[in-house]
Amino acid sequence: MSIALLVVVCLGTGIAIRLLRRLPRLVFATSLIGAALLGAILVTAPSTPTDFFGRALMLDTGARAFLWLAMGIAVALAFFVPLMFEPAADSPIAIIVHSQGAFFFWGLAPIVVAIVLDSFPLAVFFWAIGLIVLLLMATPHREGRIGGAAQFLMLTVVAVACLFLSNRLFDLYPLTPENLDLANNTAIFLSLGLGLVLAVVPLHIWLGPLSDEMPPLGVAFLVGVAQPVGLWLLFQRMGDALWLTDKSPLLAVLLFGGALTVPMGALLAVSEQRDGRFIAYLSLPSLGYALIGLSLGTRIGLASALLALLNRAVGVALVAGGFAFVRHHLERRWQLVGGVAILAGGLSLAEIAPALGFAAGWSVYRGLAGSNLPLVALLLASNAAAVFATLRTVWPLFSKQTEVVETGEVKVVPYFCAVVVAVLLVVVVVAGVFPQVIADPLIAALGTASYLK
Amino acid sequence: MPFLPDLNFFFQLDLLVGLVVAAALILLVADWRIALYALTAQYVLTGLLLSQMILPSAAMLRVFSGALATAILYITLRHLTEERRAALIQQDGLPPVDWIEQLYRSEVFVVGFPFRFLAVLLVAVGIIGVASSMTFLGLSAHVLFSGLWLIAAGILVAIMSREVVRLGLGIMLFTSGFCILQSGIEPSLFLYGLLNISDLLLAVVISHLASVTSEQVGPTHRRGEMS
Numbered sequence: 001m002s003i004a005l006l007v008v009v010c011l012g013t014g015i016a017i018r019l020l021r022r023l024p025r026l027v028f029a030t031s032l033i034g035a036a037l038l039g040a041i042l043v044t045a046p047s048t049p050t051d052f053f054g055r056a057l058m059l060d061t062g063a064r065a066f067l068w069l070a071m072g073i074a075v076a077l078a079f080f081v082p083l084m085f086e087p088a089a090d091s092p093i094a095i096i097v098h099s100q101g102a103f104f105f106w107g108l109a110p111i112v113v114a115i116v117l118d119s120f121p122l123a124v125f126f127w128a129i130g131l132i133v134l135l136l137m138a139t140p141h142r143e144g145r146i147g148g149a150a151q152f153l154m155l156t157v158v159a160v161a162c163l164f165l166s167n168r169l170f171d172l173y174p175l176t177p178e179n180l181d182l183a184n185n186t187a188i189f190l191s192l193g194l195g196l197v198l199a200v201v202p203l204h205i206w207l208g209p210l211s212d213e214m215p216p217l218g219v220a221f222l223v224g225v226a227q228p229v230g231l232w233l234l235f236q237r238m239g240d241a242l243w244l245t246d247k248s249p250l251l252a253v254l255l256f257g258g259a260l261t262v263p264m265g266a267l268l269a270v271s272e273q274r275d276g277r278f279i280a281y282l283s284l285p286s287l288g289y290a291l292i293g294l295s296l297g298t299r300i301g302l303a304s305a306l307l308a309l310l311n312r313a314v315g316v317a318l319v320a321g322g323f324a325f326v327r328h329h330l331e332r333r334w335q336l337v338g339g340v341a342i343l344a345g346g347l348s349l350a351e352i353a354p355a356l357g358f359a360a361g362w363s364v365y366r367g368l369a370g371s372n373l374p375l376v377a378l379l380l381a382s383n384a385a386a387v388f389a390t391l392r393t394v395w396p397l398f399s400k401q402t403e404v405v406e407t408g409e410v411k412v413v414p415y416f417c418a419v420v421v422a423v424l425l426v427v428v429v430v431a432g433v434f435p436q437v438i439a440d441p442l443i444a445a446l447g448t449a450s451y452l453k
Numbered sequence: 454m455p456f457l458p459d460l461n462f463f464f465q466l467d468l469l470v471g472l473v474v475a476a477a478l479i480l481l482v483a484d485w486r487i488a489l490y491a492l493t494a495q496y497v498l499t500g501l502l503l504s505q506m507i508l509p510s511a512a513m514l515r516v517f518s519g520a521l522a523t524a525i526l527y528i529t530l531r532h533l534t535e536e537r538r539a540a541l542i543q544q545d546g547l548p549p550v551d552w553i554e555q556l557y558r559s560e561v562f563v564v565g566f567p568f569r570f571l572a573v574l575l576v577a578v579g580i581i582g583v584a585s586s587m588t589f590l591g592l593s594a595h596v597l598f599s600g601l602w603l604i605a606a607g608i609l610v611a612i613m614s615r616e617v618v619r620l621g622l623g624i625m626l627f628t629s630g631f632c633i634l635q636s637g638i639e640p641s642l643f644l645y646g647l648l649n650i651s652d653l654l655l656a657v658v659i660s661h662l663a664s665v666t667s668e669q670v671g672p673t674h675r676r677g678e679m680s
Contacts, residue, residue, distance in 0.1 A: 121639075121641075139666065141666070143663075144533065146615060146617055153659070
């Protein structure tokens with residue numbers, strides 16, 4: 001019942017935002033009401049499983065924590081949408097931009113179901129629905145021609161097919177445990193399916209073209225809210241059967257993918273000037289850290305993976321929110337607020353202390369230091385590149401002295417959004433200084449997975 | 454009735470040939486009207502094939518969802534064609550001599566007909582070889598061939614297309630092929646129903662991507678660059 005309520009509130013809030021899209025203050029208020037309702041339902045929701053067409057909707061500690069993350073970041077991004085409001089604009093593109101919050105809530109609804117379902121194929125299906133709904137925000141640059149969004153749609157369908165096949169092989173392997181090909185094929189299809197949607201290097205080729213066709217906040221939703229669900233499903237799958245990590249090269253594939261993703265993401269971000277691509281590429285190092293953390297197969301590795309996911313979500317929300325300030329409010333004070341948000345988010349994504357990213361990275365360095373020192377050096381160098389990319393982006397914002405003549409119009413929404421930026425900043429720093437506050441309860445709930453050493 | 458197995462063989466053969474022709478038409482013919490007819494025929498043939506594997510009433514769901522998805526794509530393409538027709542007439546007051554060519558047979562693919570024809574032949578021969586020489590999760594040869602053929606044809610269409618809607622037809626072919634494989638290896642009717650519903654969402658998203666275009670950016674900006 002509680003899950004159904006969460007879904008209904010998501011859909012209802014989305015519809016309300018869509019109807020009120022011409023009134024930015026009311027859009028902000030609607031997002032706030034939706035957030036309050038979602039929070040209240042999640043706090044009071046019982047942990048007992050609910051039947052769903054013969055499957056169970058499980059609201060255990062892990063799912064609850066993941067829901068908090070997904071809902072919190074989705075709501076934060078929805079708060080930033082009114083910053084992009086332009087009163088005179090009424091083109092189809094403007095309607096989409098003003099309604100972004102609606103798409104966030106609509107995309108969140110199937111993602112909520114995917115997080116709490118105990119069936120892997122059904123969870124994959126609902127996850128894919130959430131990803132596909134997001135594409136309704138995309139705006140191709142040439143009419144009728146294939147762009148990044150269309151490519152992503154095709155790849156999502158292919159990835160879902162791979163994951164369904166991996167699920168069937170996963171069910172079959174225990175019947176013939178001597179057939180190691182089944183175990184290997186399960187890992188191959190699982191890696192391919194998740195690698196495609198998560199944009200793990202070298203399967204990241206769609207990420208840039210898609211970012212060109214999506215609003216920056218939409219890119220942030222994709223990498224901060226939608227993609228982590230794939231890692232959640234992967235972790236659940238790894239916890240379902242020991243043989244998946246024991247008799248297949250899945251952990252090695254995760255380590256390899258993570259080791260490629262961190263430096264490649266940082267390098268791509270260094271040379272990037274487009275907002276959407278910058279957000280997408282800067283989020284790749286955190287994804288790499290999460291993959292490496294999972295590949296370690298230890299509790300501390302799992303903790304680092306979870307912290308990296310949280311860091312990635314909050315970091316991209318800060319950067320995307322900062323860009324919303326910078327691109328749409330040219331007054332000096334809002335430029336500074338935007339610059340600070342981008343700087344804080346970027347440094348956190350670059351795993352720099354005292355941000356949360358450093359705590360995630362530190363656990364990975366400790367796990368790798370004994371066995372793979374060159375990789376640690378590569379990760380640190382990648383962090384330096386990500387820092388450089390961030391500084392290169394924000395430097396002009398702080399250095400330029402141009403002052404825009406203010407119209408005298410009272411703008412309330414930027415003040416509200418500045419508060420959201422402040423809250424996200426506090427989360428990044430406090431969670432970075434006291435990571436155990438988050439990691440300990442999560443490890444207590446999830447650390448019993450069979451694959452962990 | 455000893456001849457019934459033979460009749461069943463011919464029925465399956467007809468279905469396979471029909472699926473090959475339908476998918477090949479989508480890849481070979483640029484005219485979107487013929488492509489939509491071929492897609493509809495593909496859904497009917499897939500429904501008939503599925504009726505041998507699952508309940509016929511459930512198999513009909515594939516045909517219904519396919520018909521709705523095709524209708525969504527038809528409305529979109531019709532609208533886009535009307536817009537193009539209006540644009541062509543506005544240029545000089547009269548429609549150009551080759552306006553049929555421009556409206557219905559525009560540059561849909563990135564490669565020419567001979568290359569596409571050879572690609573179809575190559576993929577068909579490859580799939581025949583795979584389906585006749587190996588087994589996959591206990592699927593019969595004709596089911597495996599149908600599923601793999603539609604999946605491969607869908608990917609081929611997606612790779613060779615220049616236009617979003619044609620890529621969308623490729624996605625529809627892919628999902629049909631995968632639906633056949635999934636129905637053969639997974640008995641869950643619930644998942645089967647969800648897959649059919651997802652086709653409608655896919656058609657809506659394809660229509661959206663085909664009909665919405667962002668404003669032109671300045672000549673000094675690259676795509677996606679805002680500053």
